[in-house]
Amino acid sequence: MSESADRLRMPASRRADTRSVPGVGAAVEGAPKAQRDQQRIGNQAAQLLVRSGHVPAEVVLGHRSALGNQAVQRLLQVQRQSPVAPASSWASRRSAVRAARARGDGPEADRLTRDAIAAAATGATYPAGVPRRLPTPGDIRLDPKITADAHAQTRPKDIPAHPTDYWRWLSFTPELISGTEAQVQSVITHELVHVAQFTAIWKSFEQDTSPGKPSWEEFLKPYQLRKRVEGPEELQAHVTSLDFLNRLAPGEQVIALRGVFSSYVSTVAYVPPAGEAVAITAAEVGSKVLAYFAGAGGAVRQRMGAALWWSLIDVGPARATFIAVLRELRPVALAGYADPAVRPVYDELLQAEGIVQKDWR
Structure with a gap:
């Protein structure tokens, strides 16, 4: 991950420790404080959902996500994976x-x-x-x-x-x-x-x-805006994990897939300025994801489906982007939705976003 992408995904209290490009922070488009306050997850279980492994103290969901903590905890309980021996x-x-x-x-x-x-x-x-x-x-x-x-x-x-x-x-x-x-x-x-x-x-x-x-620091600023970094720049890097996926431990697969799908969602939402050549498009990656899904085994398909829904919860895109992602990656979305243990959670999410079955299925 580029340093700017890593820093953008951290809570504000930790970003200063890893900032290495003077002035770049000023170019990153942050959400208003009131919005950040609305995003903040209230309990430890929910934090564990949105950030596997070490969990920062102020992890947030996307501002449009309206999932309750009990639902998030139910989702967490069915997404734990056991590692394989290296x-x-x-x-x-x-x-x-x-x-x-x-x-x-x-x-x-x-x-x-x-x-x-x-x-x-x-x-x-x-x-x-x-x-x-x-x-x-x-x-x-x-x-x-x-x-x-x-x-x-x-x-x-x-x-x-x-x-x-x-x-x-x-x-x-x-x-x-x-x-x-x-x-x-x-x-x-x-x-x-x-x-x-x-x-x-x-x-x-x-x-x-x-x-x-x-200066180099000033020259970098247009290239390190939040939406650009979290979208096509990260997607171009994350999609390479598909080449290694079958050799990763299950828990590592989950982390890798969440990276792919979170940056995919952000790329679908990204509208580049006129004249900008994006690093990679969602259409390019979507075809690769669907091809990989078609040849994957049942356990990996299930992880792919769960990771896609997790990423939609994490990014919290606008309704139009939400529907577009579900449609473009429909086989993957259906694999996650088919899990009866978490389907009520996804139904709650869809209802909160004003999305009905005919919008995407």
């Missing part, structure tokens, strides 16, 4: 890191984590525009301030000092070692998509020879 070689690396941390040897644990991430990078996918260069352990930067659910960040503030060394732009949470090797490879691939995005922006910046050329 490959033995990766398990050995992970055990070594845990042992080092248990004996209080943080530097050794970090060294082993860097070794593991660098080794996993051989299985990552390098997108167009990013020359394939495998990192050494010394290239891997760890930042404990990055939350475990964020996994990693691409930081554009580091580009001017290292314009040709993109590994210097990336930072990873030390907790990344806790997942499967496939998840690490998926996370690296995701970040390399952001590398490609920022590489294109940096080239445009370098080619700007105008007398009033802005």
Whole structure:
């Protein structure tokens, strides 16, 4: 995830800790305080629903979501997944890191984590525009301030000092070692998509020879508006997780799918300014999602359906966008809706949004 996307999804009280591009925050379109107050979820169970893993204290739902806490808790109860065992070689690396941390040897644990991430990078996918260069352990930067659910960040503030060394732009949470090797490879691939995005922006910046050329921080601002970041920019990165999905643990699949569908919903809602070439369209990703769904097994289909509905709850789009997503991804939506344990929750949501069956089925 790009640093701006990660920060935008945090509560305001935590964003300042991870801000690395001076002035960028001013360009992000935040909701008014009254609206934020209406969004805030009231109890811990609801917070756990909208953010798996570590839960910030002020997690919010989209402003149009009207789901009650009891309904959210019922949905949470049926979405818990059990992990699968990772490959033995990766398990050995992970055990070594845990042992080092248990004996209080943080530097050794970090060294082993860097070794593991660098080794996993051989299985990552390098997108167009990013020359394939495998990192050494010394290239891997760890930042404990990055939350475990964020996994990693691409930081554009580091580009001017290292314009040709993109590994210097990336930072990873030390907790990344806790997942499967496939998840690490998926996370690296995701970040390399952001590398490609920022590489294109940096080239445009370098080619700007105008007398009033802005600073790099100022030049970035139009590219880091909330709707653009959370929509097509993140969707282009998240969709790459489909290539790794069948090797992820069930819980990791859920996290990956929520990323795909949340950014998909935001992309459907996004109206780009005139002349802007978006990174990827919802139509492009929709066809990939439906093709993957058609070939997936029953358990994965169920997770895809549940993740789509979770994302609609989380993003809380306008009614027209809500209906458009359900129609465009109808097979996936129906797979989630077919679960009798949570259908009452979805019916409550649809009723709150003023959506009837004929609107989307």
